[in-house]
Amino acid sequence: MTAPAGPILEVRGAVKAFDGLLAVAGASFDVERGSITALIGPNGAGKTTMFDLLSGFGRPDAGTIRLAGRDIAGMAPYRIANLGLVRTFQLTRVLAGMSVMDNMLLAARNQPGEHLAALILSPGRSRAAEAAARESAIGLLATFGLAAKAGDYAGALSGGQRKLLEIARALMTGPSIVLLDEPMAGVNPTLGRDILDHIAALRSARGTTFLFVEHDMDVVMTRADKVIVMAQGRVIATGTPAGIRADPAVVEAYLGTPHAVAP
Numbered sequence: 408m409t410a411p412a413g414p415i416l417e418v419r420g421a422v423k424a425f426d427g428l429l430a431v432a433g434a435s436f437d438v439e440r441g442s443i444t445a446l447i448g449p450n451g452a453g454k455t456t457m458f459d460l461l462s463g464f465g466r467p468d469a470g471t472i473r474l475a476g477r478d479i480a481g482m483a484p485y486r487i488a489n490l491g492l493v494r495t496f497q498l499t500r501v502l503a504g505m506s507v508m509d510n511m512l513l514a515a516r517n518q519p520g521e522h523l524a525a526l527i528l529s530p531g532r533s534r535a536a537e538a539a540a541r542e543s544a545i546g547l548l549a550t551f552g553l554a555a556k557a558g559d560y561a562g563a564l565s566g567g568q569r570k571l572l573e574i575a576r577a578l579m580t581g582p583s584i585v586l587l588d589e590p591m592a593g594v595n596p597t598l599g600r601d602i603l604d605h606i607a608a609l610r611s612a613r614g615t616t617f618l619f620v621e622h623d624m625d626v627v628m629t630r631a632d633k634v635i636v637m638a639q640g641r642v643i644a645t646g647t648p649a650g651i652r653a654d655p656a657v658v659e660a661y662l663g664t665p666h667a668v669a670p
């Protein structure tokens with residue numbers, strides 16, 4: 408199978424306002440297929456709002472968002488997920504009262520209508536699908552060091568483990584692109600490095616594209632192929648980590664913020 412050409416994600420002139428405040432103010436950028444791309448910018452730059460627009464959790468007021476050439480702006484999150492784009496949240500949203508395994512299995516089933524219809528029309532095939540989902544859940548939990556926790560309540564996991572679960576869960580649908588909103592925040596450095604290693608390994612093994620928001624410049628510089636810089640709702644620079652670091656507009660955007668770009 409030949410890989411389709413062109414960027415996996417193309418954003419042009421995206422706008423999102425909240426009560427007159429332009430959280431995203433005409434942002435345009437591409438994400439290359441198979442890349443590990445960092446989305447950076449000072450607090451309030453619009454990074455999480457951009458993720459909401461990309462993943463269907465917010466509807467842009469203007470602009471186009473194309474996923475593998477198809478316009479997805481304003482689509483429901485589950486439809487976008489079915490087209491191959493999934494995201495994790497800045498504050499994890501695992502279901503604390505459910506087991507780790509059930510969190511994983513639920514992710515494989517987030518397709519309203521399809522599942523119920525399948526159950527009624529062909530229960531045998533549905534059971535096979537369930538078994539396949541369980542098998543891929545076991546594999547992913549092993550990858551993320553959570554195999555021993557499969558039967559535990561997700562609420563009993565540490566903050567770092569919940570992040571891992573959220574990422575593992577996002578991978579259940581075999582996405583082509585995963586958006587991670589500060590995957591390392593609140594995670595101890597060792598676990599953080601593990602997460603980054605898993606991301607790099609999945610990119611190599613499956614060709615999965617990753618777009619991640621990150622404030623730690625060392626991580627951005629060493630782990631990202633490409634960097635997109637947002638400030639005040641706009642994309643002010645894109646390029647390689649080295650190129651971004653030397654860009655005066657980027658340095659200026661960070662001045663006076665707690666997340667200064669290291670010289």
Ligand SMILES: Nc1ncnc2c1ncn2[C@@H]1O[C@H](COP(=O)(O)OP(=O)(O)OP(=O)(O)O)[C@@H](O)[C@H]1O
Nearest residue numbers: 425429430448449450451452453454455456457497
């Ligand atoms: N639901 C909302 N209602 C009103 N204002 C919002 C909403 N969501 C975000 N904003 C505002 O939009 C701007 C961009 O916020 P956003 O969360 O996208 O920034 P961010 O780049 O993710 O910041 P951080 O690095 O702190 O996570 C901020 O001024 C924020 O207060």
Ligand SMILES: [Mg+2]
Nearest residue numbers: 454455456497
């Ligand atoms: Mg944010």
